[in-house]
Amino acid sequence: MLFTITLLVIIGYVAWRLLQEENPLDKLPGPPRKPIVGCAFEFIGMTPQGLFKRMRHYAKVFGDRYVVKVMSRRILHIHSVKDVEIVLAHSKNIQKSKPYTFLEAWLGTGLLLSTGSKWHRRRKILTPTFHFNILKNFAVVMEERSRVLVEKLKPLDGLDVSLMPVISDYTLVTICETAMGTQLDSDKSTAALKYKSAIMEIGSLLLSRLTRVWMHNEFLFRQLPTGRKFKKCLNTVRSFADNVIMERKKDWKPGQGDFSGDADIGTKKRLAMLDLLLEAENKGEIDMEGIREEVNTFMFEGHDTTAMALVLxxxxxxxxxxxxxxxYEEVNSILGDSDRAVTMADLAEMKYLEAVIKETLRLYPSVPFIARTITEDFMLDDLKIVKGSEVAVHIYDLHRREDLYTNPEEFRPERFLNGEVIHPYAFVPFSAGPRNCIGQRFAMLEMKTVLSSICRNFKVYPRVKGARPEMVADMLLRPADPVQVKFVKR
Ligand code: HEM
Structure with a gap:
């Protein structure tokens, strides 16, 4: 009986292979592919650090294009500027691939995960959220929060400070106030505190899941302790966000989410992205479920990415x-001795700081790779990519290519001031093309605000000069060990 079943499986597999059209991706280099499982065994037992290093090694030994086959999935990995441009600029192939689906239980199909006409509709509704006038409102929140952060750092003068907890607290509180209009740190209610720690925990549970293949199956994941914890955190996060949305909706009047005017943040009720969504609901453009999806999407995309870039x-x-x-000199030349709040105009003048942030994002792009499922055949120059294949764009490897950057491993902000970075797709930390980051101006403002404020108030020293952490990559690029520095008051 067992023999017959095995024979049938083998015959079925051979027939299926013979019937399949030859896939051009099978001719590309990559780790050894075994029948049925492909390269799956290559990754078994690998640590997250090991996986990160292995991907860098593949880019070196296999060159610009290589294929990793896992069971029937063919994943083309690319990092040359020419290929990256074709994939990111493609107007139809905008569907996200497998790893993103782990986020769906939390984010639903909000802007990050949706595709097709739903994505187009949502992008249209949400784009005005990042208009200059609205960012001006958000910049005030960022500035106030960065003052609070500086005050928190003052008593730690000269001590080793682990950056991630303090910085992610800052970015989480800021995004919560700008997205939902809720002040997490002044609201010391149990619900707010639980929300904050649930968001933090979701991040680490997602990392566990992504790096452990056996947790990829939904059914199994739900039975495991990590899956059960994940569900508990999701319930906390959802009910908090739902309450905030309902509260805001109770007081909401039509026109409140009209951001077109030059709203004065000091005197009016503070505007949040949520107000714009409630305005869209009033016009019948989005429903309550949609609002929930987008609020959660902004909370996810809007804090960890920026925190990672700030820490590094x-x-x-x-x-x-x-x-x-x-x-320090640049900031002082703009603000002098004044203790006034930094404005958007001040921040626009901080060109050197901007170059420092860009150079950080070049070396450590918070989103180190982007992955797409191909929904429509297309030509990657001379290579046909057929529907159903997946493409992974390695921003991390692109940003460290020797044909694009001189001494790519060196931290040299000047390269963003002296015209070294020419090709529009050579530097894409916020992605590019139709699915680029909608929050990039928000993120740049936030990073400039907080870094200028820190550099004005402190000298920052490394714990160990020249030390660089090993990196791991889940959806985001993260240091494997805590990054610590010393803040010494100026
Ligand atoms: C340093 C900070 C940030 C970096 C490096 C970053 C990077 C990215 C990248 C690479 C993508 C494309 C992802 C993909 O195609 O799979 C993306 C998309 C997105 N980002 Fe950001 N991001 C940052 C901050 C933010 C902030 C602050 C917000 C919100 C306030 C935000 C909201 C979004 C959203 C909603 C999308 C999905 C856009 C769409 O598909 O239409 N991001 N981001």
Whole structure:
């Protein structure tokens, strides 16, 4: 009986292979592919650090294009500027691939995960949220929050500070106030505190899941302790967000989410992205479920990405005293001795700081790769990519290519001021093309606000000069060990 079943499986598999059209991706290099499982065994037992290093190794040994086959999935990995441009600029192939689906239980099919006409509709509704006038409102929140952060750091003068907890607290509180209009830190209710820690925990549970293949199956995941914890956190996060949305809706009047005017944040009720969504609901453009999806999407995309960039930026600044001094001089030349709140115009003048942030994002792009499922055959120059294949764009490897950057491993902000970065797709930390990051101007403002404020108030020192953490990559690029620096008051 067993023999017959095995024979039938083998015959079925051979027939299926013979009937399949030859896929051009099978001719590309990549780790050894075994029948049925493909390269799956290559990754078994690998640590997250090991996986990160292995991907860098593949880029070196296999060159610009390589294929990793896992069971029947063919994943084309690319990092040359020419290929990256074709994929990111494609107007139809905008569907996200498998790893993103782990986020669906939390984010639904909000802007990050949706595709097709739903994505187009949502992008249209949400684009005005990042208009200059609205960002001006959000910049005030960022500035106030960065003052609070500086006050929190003052008593830690000269001590080793683990950056991630303090910085992610800042970005979480900021995005919560701008997205939902809720002040997490002044609201000391149990619900707000639980929400904050549930969001943090979801991040680490997602990392566990992504790096452990056996947790990829939905049914199994739900039975495991990590899956059960994940569900508990999701319930906390959902009910908090739902309450905030309902509360805001109770007081809401038509026109409140009209951001077109030059609203004065000091005197009016503070506007949040949620107001714009409630305005869209009033016009019948989105329903309550949609609002929930988008609020959660902004909470997810809007805090961890920026926190990661700030942590690694501070690590690099701490290690380069001369760069830190240039930031200090630039900020002082704009603000002088005044203690006034920094404005958008001040921030626009901080060109050197902007170059420092860009150089940080070049070396450590918070989103190190982007993955698409191909829904329509297309030509990648000379290579046909057929529907159903997946393409992974490695921003991390692109940003460290020697044909694009001189001494790519070096931290040299000047390269963003001296015209070294020419090709529009050579530097894409916020992606590019139709699915680029909708929050990039928000993120740049936030990073400039907080870094200028820190550099004005402190000298930052590394714990160990020249030390660089090993990295891991889930959806985001993260240091494997905590990054620590010393803040010494100026
Ligand atoms: C340093 C900070 C940030 C980086 C490096 C970053 C990077 C990215 C990248 C690479 C994508 C494309 C993802 C993909 O195609 O799979 C993306 C999309 C997105 N980002 Fe950001 N992001 C940052 C901050 C933010 C912030 C602050 C917000 C919101 C306030 C935000 C909201 C979004 C959303 C909603 C999308 C999906 C856009 C769409 O598909 O239409 N991001 N981001």
């Amino acid at each position: 930026g501070l690590m690099l600044i701490a290690d380069h005293e001369e760069i830190q001094e240039r930031i």
